[in-house]
Amino acid sequence: MRRKSRRPVSPLPQRNGVDPVHLRLPIEGPWETVRAYLVERLAVVGAARVDAALAGREIVGEAGPVAPDEPFTPGAHLWFYRDLPDEVRVPFDLAVLYRDEHLVVVDKPHFLATTPRGKHVVETALSRLRHGLDLPALSPAHRLDRLTAGLALFVVRPAERGAYQTLFRDRLVRKEYEAVAPYDPELSLPRTVRSHIVKERGVIAAREVDAPPNSESRIDLLERRDGLGRYRLRPLSGRTHQLRLHMSGLGVPILGDPVYPVVLPEPAADDFRRPLQLLASVVEFTDPVTGREHRFESRRTLTAWTAPDRWAAGADPEGLAPGAADS
Template sequence: MRRRSAAPTSPLPQRQGVDPVHLRLPATGGPWETVREYLGERLPAVAAERVDGLLRAGEVVGEDGRSVGPADPFRPGAHLWFYRELPAEVPVPFELEVLHRDEHLVVVDKPHFLATTPRGRHVVETALSRLRHTLALPALSPAHRLDRLTAGLAMFVVRPQDRGAYQSLFRDRLVRKEYRAVAAYDPAVELPRTVRSHIVKERGVIAAQELDAPPNSESRIGLLERRGGLGHYLLRPSTGRTHQLRLHMSGLGLPILGDPVYPVVLPEPAPDDFRRPLQLLSAAMEFTDPLTGRPHRFESRRTLAAWSDPESW
C-alpha cells in the first residue's frame, strides 16, 4: 500500500485560530493553462470575483510563500494556500475556562452555544479556534466531539503525533463519562435503568433516529434529585453516538429542557438568542493517560440554570 506523503507546512499562519485553505493541484495535469482557470473550476462555490480578487491582491501563495497571479501557469502537483472568507458570526458571550493544561492535553469547561470545532457557519466562534489563538497552540486538535448546545468538559490534544492515542480512549470506551441533565419528572418512569438502541444520524439531517436494529448505543440513566415537576438526572453513556443522551431521554418521555430537536424539531432561534440553553452538562471524565499512565479525573465547574437558578430559567 502506498503511504500518502504529508502535506508541506503552510507558509501562511492561522488567523484567529483558523487554518488557511490548502489546495494541491492535480499531479497528472489537465486542460487548465493557468492557476486562475483551475481555481475557477475547482471552487465553483466561490464567486469568480472573489477568486480574481485573491489572485490580484497576491493572497494566494505557493510553498515558497510567493504570491501566485491570475496569469501564472498551471503547475501539476503544486500546493497553494489562501485565507477563506469567514462567515459573519455573532460572538458567543460566555467564557471558555481552561481546567487543565500540560504538554499533551488541554481540558476546558465549554459554555453552551459554543461549537467545539469549526463547521458550517461556526468558524471563529468555536472552542478550537479560541484555544489555538489564545494559548498560541496552532496544532491543537480535538480528542472527541461535544455538541454545540451541550456545556461542560471537552478535551484537546496539543501535539499531532499524540492525537491518535487520546482519540482511541474514546473509540475504545476507556473514558468514563458522566453527564447531568434537567428534565420533567415522571414517577411512572422507573429509574435507574439502562437504555439501548440503534441510532443513525444522516449528514445534513438535524435529528438522529432510532431504528429497529441491533443496539449500537447504551446509556445508564438515574435520578439524582426531584424538585416539584422537575428531575435532576445523572447520565452515564458507555457509547458516544451523536445526540445519544438527548434521544434516550426523549424516548423515555423525558426530553431535556431547552432541547430544540427532540422530540420535535423547533424553528431555529435567532443567532443572538442565548436565553434557553439545553440543560445538558458534560460533568465529569475519568481515564488513564495513554502516554504517561497517570489517572485523570476532571469535573466541570458549571451548573444547569434550570436546576441551580430556576428563576433565571
C-alpha cells in the first residue's frame, strides 16, 4: 500500500487564529502554468482576483511566492489567505474555565460559532482561542451549535485530538443541557424521546421520519413558573438539532428558536436580542490521556428564566454568573 505523503509545514502563519488555505496541485492535468490551474480551480473568485494575488505575491509555495507565469508543477503545494467575509463582532466574552497541557474548556456565549464555517470565520471560538491563548494548533473535540451557549472542549495537541473525539463518538461523555420553554401541564415528564432524525445538506431544519430511531433524549422538568418551564435535557445520542427538534415535537419549543417549529426569517447579523434559550450546562468524562475524572459546569444563565423582564424587553441577552474568568 502506498503511504500518504505528509503535508509540509505552511510558510504562512495564521491570521487572527485562521489557517491559510492549502492547495496541492494535481499529479497530472492540461495546465501549463500555476495561474491556469488556479483560474479554473478558483473560478468562484474570478481570474482578476487570482491575477491580483499573484502580482501581489500573496500565493506562496515551498520555495516562496509564486510568479504569475510560473510553470505548473504536478503535486506542488500552495498556500494563501482567503478573502474573509465581513463579520459583525459577537459582543460577548468567551470564558475559559479550564486549561492544561491537553485541554481547554470554555463557556461559549450564544451567537459565537465553535469553528470557522460559512459566514463565520474569525468570529468563532476556535479563532479567538488560537489567537488569544497563542495556541495555533488548538482544535475542537466536538461542535456546539452557534446559537447554543455553554461548555465546549478544545484539544491542545493535534496527536491527542482523536482520543478526545472518540469519547464523543462512543458516547462516553455525559452531557446535560438546560432549556427554557413553555410549560404544558398535560405533558408527562420525565420522559425519553426516541426518533429517527434526518438532516439534509443545505436545508436548515432537520426533520423526524418514520424509521428506526437514531436519536434519544431524556427530558425532565426542573421547575415552572408564569407559564414557562426550566428543563434538563440529556442527549444520549448526538444528532444535529436533536434537543431542539425533540422539544418542539413535544409541543414545547425552546424559547428563541428561529428554526423549530417553523423557520423564521434570518435576523440582522448584529441582532443579538433573542438568544436561543439552550445551554450546555454540564460535561463529565474520564480523560482518555491522563485518566482524570472531569466534571465541568457552565457559569452562564438563561436570561428568559433568570431575568424574564430583560428577556421580554430584548435587552442584555447574555447572562454570566459572577466569578467567571473571561479570556
